[in-house]
Amino acid sequence: MNTIKIQEHASNPQKTVGIYCHIPFCLKKCAYCDFASFSCLGEEKITDYFKALYQEMKNFAAVNIDSVRPVVDTIYFGGGTPSSVAAEHIEKSLLLLREVFVIKDEAEITIEINPGTLTKEKASHYKKAGINRISIGLQAWQDFLLKILGRVHSQSDFIKSMEILKSTGFENISVDVMVGLPGQKLFDVIETLTALMVFSPTHLSCYSLILEPGTPMANWVEAGQLNLPDEDEEREMHWAVDAFLKEQGYAHYEISSYCKPGYQSRHNLKYWELASYLGFGLGAHGYYNGRRYGNTTKLSQYIDRLTAGESPGSLEPLMEAQEMMSEWMFLGLRKLAGIREADFIARFGQSYFVSYGEVIKPLIADGLLQWDGVDLKLTPRGQDFANQVFMAFL
Ligand code: SF4
Structure with a gap:
């Protein structure tokens, strides 16, 4: 088994790490998506996946039984759409993580959710489980754009989700928006941001659409059925977002990320600062003791390997100083x-x-x-x- 082995660090025996857990399920595949995510799978398959995920966490504990339990200061449930599965799966994952690791009291614990998949009950479960940060995927305020993107939700679903989150007591909420969408105008971008200000999100991630080959959206654009804004228009949108959010008191701290003071994503900072993190789940990656590792992106293989007592991933060779310097530069910038x-x-x-x-x-x-x-x-x-x-x- 090549599960990562924690080496105690002489000067910092309780080295802090972040944890990423991948939940690869969505209600429906969006037209632009090439992430490791699956839709229309039954509860049985989802339960099998979580059993495998728990096994991966237990394997980590078994391999590191003699080590000091690592201290965790960030946990991130990403996807996929973690809010599309029963909240019990997320709660159980967190319980297990608390057995295997020492989770700091002030740890940042984030879950990605999508509008249309959140209920009051789920939000309450998340809150009780200790989740204290929400990342919600709006992408655009306009229903015609959400339709083009193939999102399952509408503007009104987003409003309902935000009301649920606020009434459950979530304060630290990040919203994802996109620019450079087919049919999107500068006016739509500003309307999206203006509408969002009513909810006072603490953080916004603003991404440009990237056409991934083989996705339905890439095929539609190639066939001339959809037109993207040109590069100048896309840049104009980016700079309009930048000006708008700065005017509203947000700091631009990473190329796609804006936050109110004190609300940087502590988990994502670990990626950009080459800090240690462990990844669990399908296609998850980790970086620890100077080594990267990555899990298989094939769902059946992930489940089968863990069921058979094998590792779902492979460790990469120890990173050479040159490689580490190069990563430090392009991630840090x-x-x-x-x-x-x-x-x-x-x-x-x-x-x-x-x-x-x-x-x-x-x-x-x-x-x-x-x-x-x-x-x-x-x-x-x-x-x-x-x-x-x-x-x-x-
Ligand atoms: S919700 Fe996210 S992960 Fe799921 S299909 Fe859409 S873009 Fe992909």
Whole structure:
């Protein structure tokens, strides 16, 4: 079994980790989605999946029985649509995690939900189980856009879900919105944000639509049945979102993320800061002790392997310093605050100008990166060409 083995860290025996749990079920597949998610599976299959998920957690405990129980400060139930399954599955997963790990009292515990799948009862169960952060997928306020996206919900479902969340006492709510959608105009984007302000979300994630080959939406666009806004329009939407949210008191802290003061996603920061996290579930990834690992993305294989007492994933080789530096750069530059030179030196023993001077200097000269003597960060123009900047560090 190649389940990850915790090595105690001499200077920090109770190393804190984040935990990601993947719940790969949705009511219906959206037209643009290529995530590891499945719709129309019966309760029996869902129960089998959760049995396998619990087994994966137990295997972790068995392999690490002699170690100090790792301390967890963030847990994230992502999907898929975790709110599409019975709340008992989520509660049981959390109970098991509490047996295997030491969950900090102030841990950030997030669940992704989609409108149309949340009931008052489910929200109460989440609250009692200790979930204290909600990430809800709205995407767009307009029903005609939700239809094009193939979402199962309508604007009124979103309003109902927000009312349920607020009345259950959830304060820390993040909302996902999308720009660059077929048929979407700048006016629609502003209308979406204006409508959202009524609910005072603490966090917004704003993504540009990415057409994934093979999805129905990619096929419709290719066949000329749908037209996407052009690149200039898409960028105009991005900058309109940026101006609107800043005006409303949100900080732009990561390329797609905005928050009210103190409400950054502590879990997602772990990904961008190359901090340790463990992933459980179908297709889940983890990073621990300098090694990455990833689980199979085939549902039956995931269940069968765990039922047979085998590991559902594979460990990657120990990350070389060069690879770690490269990840540190392109993940860290996603944060608008950039990367502090002193942090890089503390981690790698040398400045990023020593490791990447030949990469950084031309990017600064092209106006894509800026250096203020302490931090290296994207310029506004760099945000428009972020992928080009990140690729330069690969
Ligand atoms: S809800 Fe999310 S994970 Fe599920 S099909 Fe839609 S985009 Fe994919």
